[in-house]
Amino acid sequence: xxxxxxxxxxxxxxxxxxxxxxxxxxxxxxxxxxxxxxxxxxxxxxxxxxxxxxxxxxxxxxxxxxxxxxxxxxxxxxxxxxxxxxxxxxxxxxxxxxxxxxxxxxxxxxxxxxxxxxxxxxxxxxxxxxxxxxxxxxxxxxxxxxxxxxxxxxxxxxxxxxxxxxxxxxxxxxx
Numbered sequence: 001x002x003x004x005x006x007x008x009x010x011x012x013x014x015x016x017x018x019x020x021x022x023x024x025x026x027x028x029x030x031x032x033x034x035x036x037x038x039x040x041x042x043x044x045x046x047x048x049x050x051x052x053x054x055x056x057x058x059x060x061x062x063x064x065x066x067x068x069x070x071x072x073x074x075x076x077x078x079x080x081x082x083x084x085x086x087x088x089x090x091x092x093x094x095x096x097x098x099x100x101x102x103x104x105x106x107x108x109x110x111x112x113x114x115x116x117x118x119x120x121x122x123x124x125x126x127x128x129x130x131x132x133x134x135x136x137x138x139x140x141x142x143x144x145x146x147x148x149x150x151x152x153x154x155x156x157x158x159x160x161x162x163x164x165x166x167x168x169x170x171x172x173x174x175x
Contacts, residue, residue, distance in 0.1 A: 002050040003029050004037070004076060005084045013085050016092070024095045025088070032087035032132075037080065040136055041143070042164030045152040049076060071149040079142050083135035090128035097121045140166060 007025045010016055016025070038046045052064035052072050064073050097116065116124075143153050144166065153164050 001030050001033075002054055004033060004049060004053060005029060005081055005088070009081065010085055010088055013081070014089055016089065020092075020096070024092060028088045028091040028095060029084065031091045032084050036087040036132065036136075037084060039162050040083075040139065040165055041080075042153060042156070043161035044155045044157055045150060045164065046162075048072070048152045049080070052076075071146070075139075075142070075150065079135070079139040083132055083139055086128050086131040086135055090125050090132055093121050093125040093128070 003026070007022050007029075010025060010029070011018060011020070033046075041049075049064075049072060052069055053062050053076070055062055063069060064076065097118070143150060143164075147153055154166070156163055
């Protein structure tokens, strides 16, 4: 799966420690994209962004860096990345709290750390969900104001495509 943010970006832009394993981070990034971002911006714009970040030939060259795609780069860097970082952090809390193993679902603790309670983990998850809602609102407001730059935003190519949700965050936010 194409990831719109990397493990490195997540660690640079958030409080995620360098020692957090990618096997926990990458599924959370994918969940944030598929269950958070895609319903927000719609499948067509989501696929467009994934195409633009796919390396072409040389792995260091992505077409999102082409001057013709500057609007998509702004969308990704300034609006989508902060949303995905926070949505990923919200999802990551459960993966870091409890591990699924042969013995069942377990939590681990060493002598230097203390495990949080489920209530404390829920509080932290809600904190990052609220941040994701804030950045999601910014993203939607930006798309409304610049819809002419992103023709894919309100478009559906097939009935299987998720439509964008221009009214996504009309819910009350508790901080």
